[in-house]
Each structure stands twice: as C-alpha cells, then as structure tokens.
C-alpha cells in the first residue's frame with residue numbers, strides 16, 4: 436500500500452493505471468502558497484517604503500504591526516508570529532517547487548539544450564524563476580531569521596543601522612532583484628496556468644508582469660537608498676542606533 440502511494444505520487448499514475456490526483460493537488464498548493472507570498476511581498480514593499488515619506492511614518496507602520504492599536508506600547512512578538520507564518524509558507528512553497536527542478540546534471544543539460552533550441556520566452560522565464568527561487572532559499576532565510584528574532588529593532592534607525600553597519604545592504608540588493616523577478620513571473624504563470632484574466636490576452640499579461648517587476652525594483656531601490664543614506668549618517672559610536680527609535684518617537688501612542 437505504502438509502495439503504491441509512492442509510485443502514485445512519483446509517476447502520477449495509480450496502480451489501477453488511473454491518473455493520480457496527487458500531482459494536481461501538489462500543484463494547487465504550490466500555486467496557493469505562491470499567491471500568498473506574492474500578496475505578502477506587495478504589501479511588504481509598500482510598508483517598508485514608508486521611510487520615503489518620513490522616519491515617523493516608517494516608525495508608525497512598524498508599531499502598527501506590533502499591534503499598537505490594541506496595546507499601547509505594541510508587542511514585537513506579534514511580528515515574530517507573522518515571521519513564523521511566512522517561514523512556514525515559504526518552506527512549503529520551496530518544497531513543492533523543488534519537484535520541478537532538474538535533479539542531476541544530465542537532466543539540467545537536457546533542459547538547457549531544450550531551452551536553447553526552442554527559444555520559447557515562457558521557458559526562459561521558467562529558468563529565471565527557478566534560479567531566483569533557488570537564490571531565495573538562502574537569501575530570504577537570513578532576512579526572515581533576523582525579523583523573527585529581532586522584531587524590536589525594526590524602525591527607521593534600527594533598520595538603517597542593519598542596512599549599513601551590519602552590512603545587510605549586500606544581502607538586500609540580491610534579495611530585492613530575486614524577489615521582484617520571481618514574484619512577478621510567478622503571478623504571470625499563475626494567470627496562465629489557472630486562466631485568470633484570460634480576457635486580457637497573453638501580450639497584455641506579459642506587459643503587466645514587466646511593469647510589476649520594474650515598478651517594485653524602482654520602489655525597492657529608492658527605499659534601499661533611503662535606508663543606506665540614513666545608515667551612513669549613524670557615525671556617533673556613543674549612540675545605540677539599533678534601539679534608539681522608541682526613545683526618539685515614543686511607544687507609538
């Protein structure tokens with residue numbers, strides 16, 4: 436029985452030679468987790484970019500997510516809770532996506548040759564998505580671990596300090612390009628796969644995909660510049676910039 440199940444999920448065919456539903460279910464969950472992460476990232480990029488309005492605006496956003504509307508001082512553990520949920524969904528998504536990766540060098544070469552011969556733009560996009568997804572295994576986990584364990588350091592000064600003095604600018608520049616390419620290609624593929632927005636036509640969907648990548652990369656770079664600019668001014672070694680935000684802006688009330 437156990438062996439039958441393994442064969443079923445591996446080949447997509449049940450012992451009775453019926454098509455198994457397992458691959459379709461796994462595909463559904465891959466899409467659902469991807470959609471959740473894409474929506475989360477759209478919201479995340481707008482929230483983090485609140486630094487472009489002002490330091491106070493970014494601080495208020497950070498406090499809001501600590502539940503400052505419920506508890507006066509806010510509770511950073513709420514942000515850790517959100518990070519746990521995102522980590523679980525991200526791991527599930529990566530695990531489901533891994534099924535589609537070539538599993539050895541021979542498979543990889545076959546795939547590369549097909550890609551080269553076909554010159555099919557969606558196959559090229561699939562390669563970009565697989566490569567950026569692979570990069571995010573490493574890049575996103577570092578960022579999420581810090582958000583999970585140091586939620587109290589999120590704020591205009593704390594975040595800028597992390598960007599410059601703790602050298603996260605190196606991680607963030609790669610993560611930014613990886614997530615924006617991966618996310619918009621992922622949403623485009625969801626539309627093609629499930630027939631969403633079919634009426635728009637494939638060329639319009641492709642245009643929207645490029646618009647989204649460019650929009651979020653530009654917004655991300657402006658945001659990145661704002662944190663780096665602030666971080667570069669943090670030169671007084673007697674100040675604890677990482678934990679100074681609450682002192683400067685109050686407890687969010």
Ligand code: HEM
Nearest residue numbers: 483517518521575582589594597607610611614655658659
């Ligand atoms: C609960 C989950 C998350 C929280 C609370 C969070 C929060 C933040 C915060 C506060 C920053 C500003 C810099 C800092 O303080 O270090 C930031 C930057 C960034 N985050 Fe996240 N993040 C989360 C998840 C993610 C995920 C899943 C990704 C991508 C897979 C991501 C990608 C980025 C990128 C690329 C930047 C740099 C932004 C830029 O350069 O414009 N974050 N995040």
